[in-house]
Amino acid sequence: MALLLDKLFSSVALSHLVIDILNGQRAVLLTYWSGPMGLTNAMIGMISTVYVVSAALAQPVFGYFADRLGPRWLVSGGVLWMGFWFLLALLTPTSTALIYLILASLGSGAFHPAGAAEATTLGREKLSGLETTATSMFFLFGQVGGFLGPLMGGPLLDRFGVAGLFPLIFLTLPMAGWASWQLRQAGPFNMVQKVEKREGRFKLSQELIALVVVAAFLSWVQQNMVTFMPKYLGDLGQTPSIYGVLSALFMGGYAIGNVFGGVLADKYPKGIIVSGSLFLGTVPLLIIPILGYHPLYYYLIPLSGFLTGSAFCVILVLAQRLIHGGTGLVTGLVLGFMFSSGSLGAMASGYMADKTGFIPVFYSTALICLMGAVASLFITRTKR
Numbered sequence: 001m002a003l004l005l006d007k008l009f010s011s012v013a014l015s016h017l018v019i020d021i022l023n024g025q026r027a028v029l030l031t032y033w034s035g036p037m038g039l040t041n042a043m044i045g046m047i048s049t050v051y052v053v054s055a056a057l058a059q060p061v062f063g064y065f066a067d068r069l070g071p072r073w074l075v076s077g078g079v080l081w082m083g084f085w086f087l088l089a090l091l092t093p094t095s096t097a098l099i100y101l102i103l104a105s106l107g108s109g110a111f112h113p114a115g116a117a118e119a120t121t122l123g124r125e126k127l128s129g130l131e132t133t134a135t136s137m138f139f140l141f142g143q144v145g146g147f148l149g150p151l152m153g154g155p156l157l158d159r160f161g162v163a164g165l166f167p168l169i170f171l172t173l174p175m176a177g178w179a180s181w182q183l184r185q186a187g188p189f190n191m192v193q194k195v196e197k198r199e200g201r202f203k204l205s206q207e208l209i210a211l212v213v214v215a216a217f218l219s220w221v222q223q224n225m226v227t228f229m230p231k232y233l234g235d236l237g238q239t240p241s242i243y244g245v246l247s248a249l250f251m252g253g254y255a256i257g258n259v260f261g262g263v264l265a266d267k268y269p270k271g272i273i274v275s276g277s278l279f280l281g282t283v284p285l286l287i288i289p290i291l292g293y294h295p296l297y298y299y300l301i302p303l304s305g306f307l308t309g310s311a312f313c314v315i316l317v318l319a320q321r322l323i324h325g326g327t328g329l330v331t332g333l334v335l336g337f338m339f340s341s342g343s344l345g346a347m348a349s350g351y352m353a354d355k356t357g358f359i360p361v362f363y364s365t366a367l368i369c370l371m372g373a374v375a376s377l378f379i380t381r382t383k384r
Contacts, residue, residue, distance in 0.1 A: 024149015058109030063332025082107030083172030136262025219342030253305030261310030
């Protein structure tokens with residue numbers, strides 16, 4: 001609670017909320033534009049992937065600059081950049097709006113490594129080393145933004161057209177100004193200290209490889225659930241209200257699990273938290289395709305989000321410790337890799353769904369989670 005009352009942390013966290021409220025408009029906007037612009041499902045998938053990957057690939061570059069310049073201009077500038085290009089996209093009635101939409105994603109790419117690195121640093125300095133707790137709180141605001149974005153954007157588009165999204169975009173102006181003022185004293189990030197070599201160089205390399213595999217598989221699982229669960233339920237004849245609520249429940253569970261895992265990881269070995277959450281998360285993911293649509297989905301889907309989400313920020317903080325370099329650069333590398341690998345994995349699962357249907361996709365999602373859990377056993381049981 002003390003961290004939430006800190007003006008510096010709250011300015012970064014609320015900026016994250018606004019950034020991901022706008023990120024959450026991508027799917028509803030592309031759906032809204034699909035009719036007048038003649039976008040096919042394949043085109044929507046391609047544009048969405050380019051949007052995510054563009055932001056992901058930009059994150060290590062912006063993280064590098066955050067280490068040298070500090071987070072102030074990357075956090076506030078990222079918010080302003082995103083708002084400007086989103087507004088331009090909404091004001092453009094032609095397919096050029098799609099280019100502006102992709103350019104807007106670079107604002108998200110600039111914001112995330114600087115914002116996450118600042119949250120980790122604040123947790124380390126102001127919460128007596130509770131860096132994972134602080135990081136999890138930062139990402140909670142973003143995940144709430146991703147949850148609220150389509151819930152607000154859909155009805156606004158339905159009633160007012162693209163003009164209905166203007167108030168959401170105008171939130172970027174005061175938020176960027178507040179973040180810039182609060183971060184005016186924030187300097188460049190300290191270099192991440194080298195971890196102690198416990199069993200030689202190979203042990204460290206093995207741990208890094210395991211961490212990369214776990215990060216990729218976790219992101220793939222999350223993207224599969226967010227991308228394909230609504231379509232699967234829609235094909236079963238369920239209404240938008242049903243699959244919309246269930247999709248929101250997954251993201252809600254993921255957000256709560258993210259904080260829960262972050263708090264536990266500051267008290268117990270981080271590797272155990274990752275392994276335990278992914279092994280347990282495999283269970284509801286496996287039951288979901290066995291049941292078909294069932295009332296138990298209202299428990300299983302948020303439970304799967306909660307358990308898998310518990311590993312997210314723990315992986316990020318482990319990477320910040322294990323990879324030598326500036327906190328901003330390392331954060332950008334990890335987030336960029338996770339976002340892009342999850343998006344590319346979902347593309348592969350989409351091809352699989354076209355060939356075999358959704359049931360094998362969800363079985364494979366449980367298998368991916370299990371493989372991530374097995375890989376996490378090779379992560380050293382790093383303590384607080």
